[in-house]
Amino acid sequence: MKEFIAVIPARHASSRLPGKPLADINGMPMVAHVWRRACESTAVRVVVATDDERIREALVPLEAEVLMTRADHPSGTDRLAEVAERLGLADDAVLVNVQGDEPLIPAALIDQVAARLFDDPGASIATLAEPITEVEALFNPNVVKVVRALSGRALYFSRAPIPWDREAFATRPALLETDAWLRHIGLYAYRAGFLADYRDWSPSPLERLEQLEQLRALHRGHAIQVALARVPHPAGVDTVEDLARVRALMRDGAESEEDR
Secondary structure, three states, rough: OOOOEEEEEEOOOOOOOOHHHHHOOOOEEHHHEEEEEHHHHOOOOOEEEEHHHHHHHHHHHHEEEEEEEEOOOOOOOHHHHHHHOOOOOOOOOOEOOOOOOOOOHHHHHHHHHHHHHOOOOOEEEEEEEEEEEEEEHHOOOOOOEEEOOOOOOOEEEEEEEEOOOOOOHHHOOOOOOOOEEEEEEEEEEEEEHHHHHHOOOOOHHHHHHHHHOOHHHHHOOOOOOOOOOOHHHHHHHHOOOHHHHHHHHHHHHHHHHHHH
C-alpha cells in the first residue's frame, strides 16, 4: 500500500472527561495506548498533535513524535490541517486521523481507511461504517448514521435514523432484514490538499444543525468514501463509565496473555 501518516489529535480539555488523554489505563496514559495501536499499522510515521505540554511529557518515555499545535482549533480536522502544513506535506499526501480516545482501535482499520482513500483518487476523504443491528442504536442521536451510493461514496450523514422505513416506522420501530442502516465510525483518511482548503471554510448550515463537521465537505462538493469495517470497531472513551469498561477489557486481555 502507498505511504500514509497517522496523526493522533489529543486535547487535554474535554467537557465530559477532562484530562482524558492522560487517563490511566493499566499503568499507561490513554494516548500512549492509542499511539501504540497506530504504530502497529503500516503508517510510515505516527504523530501525536497536542496543545498541552502535559501530554507531550507523558509520551517522552515512549520516544513518540509529538507536535505542539495551536490551542484554538475548533475541531480535530483543523488540528490535522496545521500538522499537514507544519510537516510541509504535498497536496496528495494522505493522513489518517486516529482519535486520541480510542485505546482499543485495531491497526487493521487504520490501514483499511487509508487504502480506501488510495483506491478512489477522486475522493478527498475516506471513512468507515458498520451495520446497525439494534433499534435503540438506530434511533439514538449520539449514533451517527450514513447512507452510501453504489460507488461507496457517502450521500449523507445524520443523527436521525436514515434511511427512514416509511411502512415499518409508521406504527412501531423495528429493524428489518436489510443492510441499509449503517453506523458511522469516526476514523478518517484525508488528503493534505483538502485539509488546507477545509480550514478556510465556514461551517455549513447542515453542519450547524447536525453538529457533524463532515457535512462541511459534502456541502462543498467533496466526495467521501465509506468502507464497511473489516473487523469490529471497539467503542472509544467518552465518559467515566467508558473508561471503566476499557480498563476492564484491557486488564482481562493482559491477564489472558500472561496465562498463555
